[in-house]
Structure formats: structure tokens, C-alpha cells
Amino acid sequence: MDVTLKDGRKLQTISGAAVDIGKGELKTINMKSVDFFDAPDIAKVEITVKEIAEYK
Numbered sequence: 001m002d003v004t005l006k007d008g009r010k011l012q013t014i015s016g017a018a019v020d021i022g023k024g025e026l027k028t029i030n031m032k033s034v035d036f037f038d039a040p041d042i043a044k045v046e047i048t049v050k051e052i053a054e055y056k
Contacts (some may be wrong), residue, residue: 005042
């Protein structure tokens with residue numbers, strides 16, 4: 001995940017895992033970052049899928 005804040009600062013690569021995907025839409029994702037930020041400060045999020053694994 002690449003996250004850009006409203007002040008133009010880009011956060012270090014964030015790891016994330018989707019926990020609730022249904023009918024073609026992502027509902028919930030858990031994220032981790034070594035940077036501190038508040039959710040309202042996020043201007044843009046780009047998600048790149050590197051691996052898809054289904055857990056049952």
C-alpha cells in the first residue's frame with residue numbers, strides 16, 4: 001500500500017491484510033506502518049495486490 005498524506009508526505013510501505021471481501025468489494029483491511037498518521041490526514045491510498053490467498 002502506498003499512502004500519501006494531505007501535506008504531500010508519502011508513508012513508508014505499509015503491510016495490510018484484507019479480512020472481509022465480498023461481491024467484488026473490499027470492506028475491511030488491517031494496516032500497519034512505522035509512521036504515525038491520523039486517518040483524516042490521508043489524501044490518497046493505492047493498493048497493489050501481490051498475493052491472493054483464500055483462508056477458510
